[in-house]
Every structure is written in structure tokens, then in C-alpha cells.
Amino acid sequence: xxxxFGLLLFPLLLWAMPREISQDAKIKVNNAILAKVHETTISVxxxxxxxxxxFYKSHPEFANSMQAKYQFYNAYWKMVLNEMINTELILADxxxxxLPLTDGEVREEIETRFAPNVMATLAKMGxxxxxxxxxxxxxxIVMRMNWYYVHSKAMQQVTPQMVKESYTDYLQQHPxxxxxxxxxxxxxxxxxxxxxxxxxLLKGKSLEEAEKIATSCACSTQISKVYEIExxxxxxxHKDVLMKMEKLQFSQPVLQTSKYNNQPMYKLFxxxxxxxxxxxxxxxxxxxxxxELLQKTAYxxxxxxxxxxxxxYGTDEKELSSxxxxxxxx
Numbered sequence: 001x002x003x004x005f006g007l008l009l010f011p012l013l014l015w016a017m018p019r020e021i022s023q024d025a026k027i028k029v030n031n032a033i034l035a036k037v038h039e040t041t042i043s044v045x046x047x048x049x050x051x052x053x054x055f056y057k058s059h060p061e062f063a064n065s066m067q068a069k070y071q072f073y074n075a076y077w078k079m080v081l082n083e084m085i086n087t088e089l090i091l092a093d094x095x096x097x098x099l100p101l102t103d104g105e106v107r108e109e110i111e112t113r114f115a116p117n118v119m120a121t122l123a124k125m126g127x128x129x130x131x132x133x134x135x136x137x138x139x140x141i142v143m144r145m146n147w148y149y150v151h152s153k154a155m156q157q158v159t160p161q162m163v164k165e166s167y168t169d170y171l172q173q174h175p176x177x178x179x180x181x182x183x184x185x186x187x188x189x190x191x192x193x194x195x196x197x198x199x200x201l202l203k204g205k206s207l208e209e210a211e212k213i214a215t216s217c218a219c220s221t222q223i224s225k226v227y228e229i230e231x232x233x234x235x236x237x238h239k240d241v242l243m244k245m246e247k248l249q250f251s252q253p254v255l256q257t258s259k260y261n262n263q264p265m266y267k268l269f270x271x272x273x274x275x276x277x278x279x280x281x282x283x284x285x286x287x288x289x290x291x292e293l294l295q296k297t298a299y300x301x302x303x304x305x306x307x308x309x310x311x312x313y314g315t316d317e318k319e320l321s322s323x324x325x326x327x328x329x330x
């Protein structure tokens with residue numbers, strides 16, 4: 001069932017649970033009829049039986065923890081009930097359509113799931129062999145019906161063109177990005193010779209060394225704070241210079257006009273880092289995008305299928321009082 005995958009997060013819920021629960025504590029079940037689906041009635045005890053099976057299957061490491069089981073019951077009983085309602089609807093549809101499933105197939109699945117010692121494993125789960133047989137048979141029927149009426153339809157609907165369109169959306173959400181990190185060294189001189197002398201002094205030096213040297217230069221030299229700019233926002237002149245540079249190097253002097261007084265001056269660039277994020281190619285993303293489309297389409301088809309079954313076979317979900325508590329610790 002789809003919601004079971006969410007149970008992988010269940011251990012995190014335990015941290016919110018009070019730790020003073022006694023090891024001898026027991027869970028009291030306030031039994032009541034929860035729903036009637038077609039010809040089947042579902043009670044709280046039925047939901048508990050199903051939850052015990054899911055709990056052991058998903059988190060056997062907590063099998064002996066009353067605290068974990070109580071937390072699990074309260075967190076997931078409504079979802080399990082909804083799953084059971086949907087399951088009964090699918091079983092009714094499978095019976096009407098005479099879905100083929102042999103006893104041999106069910107027996108083989110039981111041996112696969114609960115091997116090597118089937119009876120011992122079932123005992124730990126609180127299941128008889130007959131109950132396990134019914135549970136496994138039900139799961140196999142639901143799986144096959146979902147394949148015929150949900151997943152096969154989804155596979156027919158997801159076309160190569162849809163995958164290509166999904167990749168186009170992916171490119172829009174993950175555009176090619178460039179990030180430049182650099183300093184600008186401003187030299188207040190109009191003479192290339194003086195600017196060249198500064199470059200020779202700084203060439204091969206670290207930024208820390210350059211900052212000390214800059215203060216002793218004959219012409220006024222200032223090193224800017226670090227700039228971190230996306231490629232799309234980078235000034236064309238800056239980009240032209242930076243693209244020709246290696247990291248942790250100074251550029252040759254570049255003549256520019258000061259934006260403050262319109263006087264000519266020379267500048268050097270010091271490239272700290274350059275990062276380029278390129279979206280994955282279609283070949284890399286195609287299978288993942290197709291799977292996402294299949295899941296999305298299957299979810300939509302599943303909702304439509306269940307709604308159709310509810311209209312045809314009918315369901316009667318009991319209205320419970322707002323303070324109804326199906327479980328309590330004793």
C-alpha cells in the first residue's frame with residue numbers, strides 16, 4: 001500500500017512519546033464498527049489486526065515495544081482504515097471480474113515472505129496460518145487489480161513526448177548557472193607602465209600578500225571586498241576578463257573609466273572561485289522523469305478507480321464522536 005512507505009519515518013515519532021510508559025502496560029482497544037463496505041464490516045479490532053501485520057513487517061525492531069506500538073496505532077489507524085476500505089472495494093471488483101489466482105501462487109508467496117520458518121515467523125506476528133493466507137491472497141489480488149486498472153493505464157498515457165515536455169520543465173526550473181567570486185584591484189593611474197609595475201609586484205602572490213603590497217605602491221591601489229555574482233548579472237567587461245583567468249591569479253591591467261569622476265584608471269582582477277551548475281542531460285534524467293510521470297498518473301488513475309468503485313458498490317463509514325479514542329494504555 002502506498003502509505004506504508006511513509007512508515008519509514010515512524011521511528012522519529014517515538015522521540016515525541018513520553019518515556020515513562022511501564023513495560024507491563026497494555027493497550028486497551030475500544031472496539032466499534034467503523035465502516036461497512038459492500039458485504040464486509042470493518043471494526044476497530046479489524047484495523048488493529050491489520051496494523052499489527054504492517055507494524056511487524058515495516059519495523060520488526062520495535063516488535064516488543066508497547067510504547068512504539070501505541071504510538072503507531074494512534075498515528076496511523078485512520079490511514080489503515082482508509083486502506084482497508086479501498087481494499088474491500090477492490091476485492092469486490094475482483095470477485096465480480098473473476099480475477100484468476102491459484103492456491104499454489106498464494107502458497108509460494110507465503111513461503112517466500114515468511115521463510116525459513118513460516119510458522120515461527122507468523123507466531124511472532126500474532127497471525128495464524130489461515131489469517132496469513134487471507135492477508136497474502138488479499139494483497140496479491142489488490143496488486144493485480146491495481147496493475148490492470150491503474151498502472152497499465154498510466155503506462156499507456158505516459159508517452160515519450162510527455163517525458164520530453166517534462167524535461168523542458170526541468171530545464172526551466174534548473175537553469176544553467178554560473179557563480180563568480182572575485183576581487184577588483186583599482187589602480188589610480190592613467191599610465192600603463194605604472195599599472196604594469198603593480199601587476200608585476202602582485203603576480204604570483206596570495207591575496208593576503210597582495211593586500212600588504214598594495215599599501216606600499218607608489219600609485220594609490222585599493223583591493224575591493226569579495227564579489228559573488230551570478231553569471232547572468234556579471235558586467236560583460238568583467239566576464240570577458242574573468243573567463244580567461246585561472247583561479248587564485250591576477251589578471252593583466254585593464255583600462256577602465258571610474259564611475260565616480262569619469263577619469264581613466266587601470267584595474268586588475270583576482271579570481272577566487274568559479275562554479276558552474278549545468279542541468280543533467282536528457283539521457284540522464286529521462287528514466288527518472290518517466291517514473292515521476294508514471295507515479296503521478298497512477299495516483300490520478302487510482303483515485304478515479306476507487307471513486308468509481310465507491311459509487312458502484314457503496315460504502316458506509318460510521319460517524320464517530322470527536323472525542324472517540326480507539327486506544328488507551330492500561
